[in-house]
Amino acid sequence: MKRKFSVADRIFRAVCFAVMMIFAISYIFLLVWMLFGSFRSVSAFSQEPFNFFDISFKAIAKNYTTAFSYKVGGHTAMPQMVLNSIIYVVGTVIISVTVPAISGYIVAKYKFALKGAITGLAVVTLVVPTIGSVTMTYRFMETLHLLNTFWGVFLLSAGGFGFSFLLFRNFFAAIPWEYAEAAFIDGAGDLKVFVKIMFPQATPIFVSLGIMSFIGCWNDYYTPYLYLNDFPTVAYGLKDIHERYNASMPYVFAAMVFSTGVVLGLYVAFSKVIMESMSAGGLKG
Amino acid sequence: MHSKDTRARGISVKAKRRIFIYGFLAWPILHFLVFWVGMNIGTFADSFFAYTNSGLRNFVGWENYAEAFRILFGLKEAGIMNHYALLNSLSLIPLSLFINLPLTVIFAYAIYKKVAGHAFFRITLFLPSVISSVILCLVFRMALDNSSGIFTMFLKLIGLGGDGSQADTGIIPVGGYLGNENTVWPTILVFSVWTGINGNLIYFSSAMARMPQGIFESAEIDGASQLKQFVSICVPLIWPTITTISITLVAAVFGWMMPSLLLTDGSDRASTIGLMITVGAKNDSKNTVINALGVIVAVFGSAVILSFRYLMGKITEEVEY
Known part of the structure; x- marks a missing residue:
């Protein structure tokens, strides 16, 4: 049986939901931005930082190869x-x-x-x-x-x-x-x-x-x-x-x-x- | 004969148990004595000395303490060694206790009360604890970037970011939010709220999972709203967990440094006690003014934390269930 909430409860739950959703979306956006950003070329990203759809396999290979080959402190990849x-x-x-x-x-x-x-x-x-x-x-x-x-x-x-x-x-x-x-x-x-x-x-x-x-x-x-x-x-x-x-x-x-x-x-x-x-x-x- | 054997066996069992207990506790006790007691006594002892360039140690009495107080009260400044460190660190206490902690407890309660999407929130709100603070800081920094940051772009889009020229920056401060000395610390505080719903959510959720369900059912029958149940039932029941977590939050304030270091690369205006001591120790481990600062922080911090613990104990009595 579905529970019925009072008006006060509904307001309380809606406010909690809204605030939690703002936090949750901001964290998910961060992850999505990072993920799709890593699939895009440097030039495409500089022109439009928030376009998630112009991904390319060439860019993926280049980005991950660069990240994995860069040597931190000049000695550690x-x-x-x-x-x-x-x-x-x-x-x-x-x-x-x-x-x-x-x-x-x-x-x-x-x-x-x-x-x-x-x-x-x-x-x-x-x-x-x-x-x-x-x-x-x-x-x-x-x-x-x-x-x-x-x-x-x-x-x-x-x-x-x-x-x-x-x-x-x-x-x-x-x-x-x-x-x-x-x-x-x-x-x-x-x-x-x-x-x-x-x-x-x-x-x-x-x-x-x-x-x-x-x-x-x-x-x-x-x-x-x-x-x-x-x-x-x-x-x-x-x-x-x-x-x-x-x-x-x-x-x-x-x-x-x-x-x-x-x-x-x-x-x-x-x-x-x-x-x-x-x-x-x-x-x- | 039989009783003698039993006694001999009894003593042997007792002795073996003692060996087991103290044998296994020997290492943790030794570690505590060396790395906690020893290091703190060493810090205190060294705070009365200064090292010369050739490595000689000279007794200087209270001079390091005088110097530390001059830094803390703004009579002397050197880079991140400045009076903002104490002010900034102390400002984190109300932020942790009156914004981050209540938000975390309310979110845990909303999840406990199964608001829409509670399973989703249970995973996503824990993300700041899973994602590296380095990444959180760097992405936040990018979001506020003056040219391509999402936040600054949004402000420009809605007409609050000026026309892009140096003369008109709208509500974006000159140098950007993290580059301007008036806005850098408030911006770091915003970051702290954003990432403040952290691993403590799990402790509050687990404390709430152990609450007796019957009390809430009775309260509902009596017509108590969920907010009323939260204030009158939930909070008193989980008070010991709230006390413990809030003590760890207050204690953490004195070592808090990562966002200052990673968001601003150690800006003077974003200095904290933790940053001042850690970076100071790394740059010059023989700078004994840092030892004096450490002793002051330990004494002052302990007093703050113990007073706070005492107050929390006075607010409500622990409920057994």
């Missing part, structure tokens, strides 16, 4: 930037999801002396703005010869008490402990319970945080800007490509389409898993 991004993203995602998962699990499920203090620390790391320590961290990495190395950025991402920790702690706290107790009675140790019983139940949140972390790292400009200058990633290289081809936007669009396509595809494929797993954990400080 797109294939190498993709490889740099993959190394950076895979390493960082594995480390930045696993470490808080373990600490979140232990704090959620065990009683021990530091339990309260650790939860407090996690909140403190969110509350105190530590942007000022970037100078010291930069110098520390330089001294240890970790600046411009993947190991250096992996090390930076290996903290266990950030935002992900709170998500994992809440998620594991909501999982019943009965299976674990039954396994303990059968002689299983803590590690076995952790690996064989609790972690498989956390697969959805692992996947969703992994995907979110993947998207965040793939798009990250800040870390490569500060710590990985010699190994430009795709996101870092985009700025350089834009500076070089400022007057030839179709080349820039080609690079942007490639960069966005990777994460957009991943998000569309996993959006349902992400939404469902977040519903299971929740977020409380």
